[in-house]
């Protein structure tokens with residue numbers, strides 16, 4: 001007997017679609033599974049103003065129109081934009097963002113934390129007027145939670161961020177809605193649990209399925225490299241526990257992050273796992289591993305919408321427990337390729353056609 005699982009159509013509360021020619025690959029991939037997608041603003045240059053967010057969304061919608069995915073998926077796809085917080089963002093930038101109706105959040109990248117974060121914030125607590133404006137509007141702050149000082153061990157960067165920065169932001173701006181993006185440690189999961197319901201967290205499929213051994217044992221595997229980096233197995237286990245606990249603070253955010261194959265399989269390889277095409281089967285495998293498939297729908301399709309104050313989707317998607325082999329690569333940026341996470345490997349689940 002085939003196992004099938006039909007759930008409310010999910011949303012992806014954290015994805016990188018990039019820009020320009022990349023959109024021809026990334027947009028149809030995302031739109032095949034997800035309705036609302038929160039589009040990360042770390043372009044070069046970053047999306048810093050309402051006007052830039054509006055024109056970025058138009059380019060995404062054009063790529064959607066030009067793609068050959070089916071009409072119903074095209075109609076359902078709703079990219080929601082994010083403003084990139086810099087040392088120069090003002091309260092009136094926040095007012096302008098809210099007035100657009102298409103900007104759902106503001107992203108905090110500590111300067112130097114990850115891909116295209118050079119314009120990130122150097123003195124976070126100095127952004128008080130911005131956080132006040134966000135509180136006033138109820139606009140969430142999405143946080144890449146890593147301390148970037150060179151002296152701090154890469155495996156400790158998330159925990160140090162909680163202690164040194166996030167706790168201060170939360171105590172100073174008591175009503176600021178915050179999403180701790182792509183959490184990777186038991187410390188972050190427990191920190192989130194200790195806060196009020198205005199603080200939530202997204203979790204990626206790779207942090208539920210893998211730990212640092214997958215990245216490093218038997219040779220360095222660049223397609224498992226993302227930031228924050230995979231941690232010890234005890235952290236993976238705790239993330240699986242909270243993701244499958246039925247607590248609405250934890251919801252789906254793939255952090256699918258495309259990089260051309262040649263830039264990942266390199267002496268200084270880029271950070272990011274590409275999962276937009278098979279994120280749902282990956283999450284299904286993770287939830288099944290702890291016998292919690294019944295918790296997948298809320299995690300993937302209900303809790304995120306609730307946090308963002310949006311209705312749940314009305315369509316459904318069906319997953320089938322039937323092996324699929326992940327593509328070796330996809331065409332990318334006209335002349336390049338994009339290697340997905342688990343390229344060429346077989347996974348147990350697929351999305352019904």
Ligand code: DOR
Nearest residue numbers: 114115226227257271272
């Ligand atoms: O692995 C990552 N890749 N982490 C991030 O925070 C950024 C992302 C990217 O943009 O490639």
Ligand code: ZN
Nearest residue numbers: 014016040255
């Ligand atoms: Zn990201």
